[in-house]
Amino acid sequence: MKPSPSLLPAVLAALAAAPAQATQPTAQGAPWLAAAIVFAALALAVPLSLYIWRDLQERRLRHLASDAGRQATERALLRTQRRYQSVLESVNEVIFRTDGDGRLSFLNGAWQTITGYPLADSLGHELTDFLHPDDHILARTRLQAVTHGTQAECQCELRLLTRSGEVRWVEAVGRRVADDLDEQPGLAGTLDDISARKVAELTLRNINQELEARVRLRTAELEASNRELEAFSYSVSHDLRAPLRAIDGFAQILQEELDERLDDDARNHLGRIRAATQRMSQLIDDLIELARLTRHPLKRETVDLSAMARQIIDELRAEEPQRTVEVDIAPRLTVNADRNLMHVVLDNLLRNAWKFTARREHAHIQVQAEREGEQRVFCVSDDGAGFDMAFAGNLFRPFHRLHPGNEFPGTGIGLATVQRIVQRHGGLIWAHGRPGEGARFYFTLGQ
Numbered sequence: 001m002k003p004s005p006s007l008l009p010a011v012l013a014a015l016a017a018a019p020a021q022a023t024q025p026t027a028q029g030a031p032w033l034a035a036a037i038v039f040a041a042l043a044l045a046v047p048l049s050l051y052i053w054r055d056l057q058e059r060r061l062r063h064l065a066s067d068a069g070r071q072a073t074e075r076a077l078l079r080t081q082r083r084y085q086s087v088l089e090s091v092n093e094v095i096f097r098t099d100g101d102g103r104l105s106f107l108n109g110a111w112q113t114i115t116g117y118p119l120a121d122s123l124g125h126e127l128t129d130f131l132h133p134d135d136h137i138l139a140r141t142r143l144q145a146v147t148h149g150t151q152a153e154c155q156c157e158l159r160l161l162t163r164s165g166e167v168r169w170v171e172a173v174g175r176r177v178a179d180d181l182d183e184q185p186g187l188a189g190t191l192d193d194i195s196a197r198k199v200a201e202l203t204l205r206n207i208n209q210e211l212e213a214r215v216r217l218r219t220a221e222l223e224a225s226n227r228e229l230e231a232f233s234y235s236v237s238h239d240l241r242a243p244l245r246a247i248d249g250f251a252q253i254l255q256e257e258l259d260e261r262l263d264d265d266a267r268n269h270l271g272r273i274r275a276a277t278q279r280m281s282q283l284i285d286d287l288i289e290l291a292r293l294t295r296h297p298l299k300r301e302t303v304d305l306s307a308m309a310r311q312i313i314d315e316l317r318a319e320e321p322q323r324t325v326e327v328d329i330a331p332r333l334t335v336n337a338d339r340n341l342m343h344v345v346l347d348n349l350l351r352n353a354w355k356f357t358a359r360r361e362h363a364h365i366q367v368q369a370e371r372e373g374e375q376r377v378f379c380v381s382d383d384g385a386g387f388d389m390a391f392a393g394n395l396f397r398p399f400h401r402l403h404p405g406n407e408f409p410g411t412g413i414g415l416a417t418v419q420r421i422v423q424r425h426g427g428l429i430w431a432h433g434r435p436g437e438g439a440r441f442y443f444t445l446g447q
Contacts, residue, residue: 094170094191097177100184102126102143114170114193116163132159132167139172146176147187154187157194169198240284248277289417298338298424305333305346305378309367312347316354325357330368333378335445341421348414349380349441356384356439375444383438387431395431418443 089109097106103126107119115122115130122130128139135158145151154174159167174189251273255262262270309329317325335342350365357363360383369378387395396419422429426446433439 092193094193095189096127096191097188098127098143098186100147100186102128102147102186105186111191114162114168114191115160130160132161135159142172143174143187146174147185149176149185152176154189157198160191168193168195170194241281244277244281244284248274248281251277283413287413289413298341300336301339303335303337303339303342305335305342306331306367308343309333309346309350312343312350313365316351320354323358323363324361325354325363325365328364328366328368333367333369335376337425337445338421341424345418345421345443346380348418352414352441353380353382353384353439356386357382358384360384377442377444379440379442381438381440386433386435386437386439388435389433392431392433396429 091108092110094110094114095106095108096104096111099105104123107122109119111122112118117130127143128136131139138156139158142151142154142156146154152175154172156172158170158172160170162168170191171194172189172191174187176185177188178185251270255267255270255274259267306329313327313329317323346367350367353365354363357365364383366381367379368381369376371377396415419429422443422445427444429441429443431439431441
């Protein structure tokens with residue numbers, strides 16, 4: 001606080017009058033002058049002292065405030081450092097920092113968790129000192145390329161050797177960093193333990209290799225089976241047909257030459273022999289056809305199923321012109337498939353529908369298609385004898401028939417053949433039906 005301005009004029013006036021009065025040779029002049037000087041000194045000393053005291057107080061308060069601010073800043077900085085340290089220690093990946101010479105200058109606690117080496121014993125060493133010997137060249141090349149600035153980032157999979165001798169896979173990621181204190185830039189990055197993933201990958205690779213070996217073995221076995229099947233087909237087509245023709249031929253000779261001397265039972269026996277041989281011959285033909293279609297190479301092209309179905313129906317009408325069958329075929333049913341094989345499919349399905357509607361005076365057969373999502377589903381339906389869904393699983397099995405042979409003839413090979421062809425085209429086939437209410441056969445083609 002500065003001296004009060006109201007006291008200064010009085011002090012100055014007293015000091016100005018003091019010399020004039022001092023020239024008077026009176027005895028009273030000396031005491032008055034001394035009093036004036038003392039009064040002036042007091043008038044100046046008191047405000048000056050107050051000013052000095054208040055200035056000291058203000059400086060002290062400012063110093064205290066500065067100390068409090070510095071302490072608050074230090075506490076905030078300490079809290080920040082602790083939070084930063086806790087974040088670093090909570091990370092499962094190793095966070096590392098190297099100096100310009102490639103030596104480790106910082107590691108978080110995950111390093112000791114993964115490698116088993118204490119941090120104090122690891123700092124100052126190169127990262128490659130802790131790697132598998134086979135990875136030294138790769139790691140040193142990649143890390144030096146980033147350190148020298150020829151590569152922006154390093155990312156590679158390396159093998160760490162732990163303190164106990166265990167090999168652990170890590171994914172290393174590093175970038176070039178520099179600060180004002182370093183003479184040369186170093187690296188900062190992470191090491192992520194991917195041992196579990198690598199074990200899974202190696203296990204899967206071994207499983208795939210084992211599966212490939214099994215597939216090769218199975219393929220070889222299938223090729224051998226196909227060769228055996230071809231040999232069997234040749235044997236069936238040549239060796240078995242000759243005895244069957246002989247049996248049928250001699251039975252026919254006996255029937256013709258001894259017709260007048262045969263009784264009804266003998267004639268019936270010879271007829272059954274001939275029917276059995278003919279049925280056996282048909283079975284052989286069907287087996288050979290099934291084997292041939294299985295090996296037939298696919299030649300995909302655009303096929304008009306509508307036109308093909310109308311052609312097959314015309315053939316059936318020519319075979320049985322006395323029948324009354326209403327046939328509804330949807331137009332423009334085109335597919336990308338093998339023409340010959342698709343003819344076999346439609347021929348079997350339409351002949352089945354024609355056969356199992358034989359007992360209806362006015363039968364109805366329908367060929368249509370519906371789209372379900374991105375796939376078309378084709379359907380051949382009839383209102384014939386139908387079947388029990390409890391036995392639907394036997395429909396596509398060779399030689400399995402749901403109706404007695406004396407009711408509807410057949411060998412039980414047709415639907416099995418159809419299923420093989422549909423599957424070779426990448427499709428599916430299934431059926432629905434009820435006894436006496438007809439059947440519906442659905443199939444798709446992988447296009």
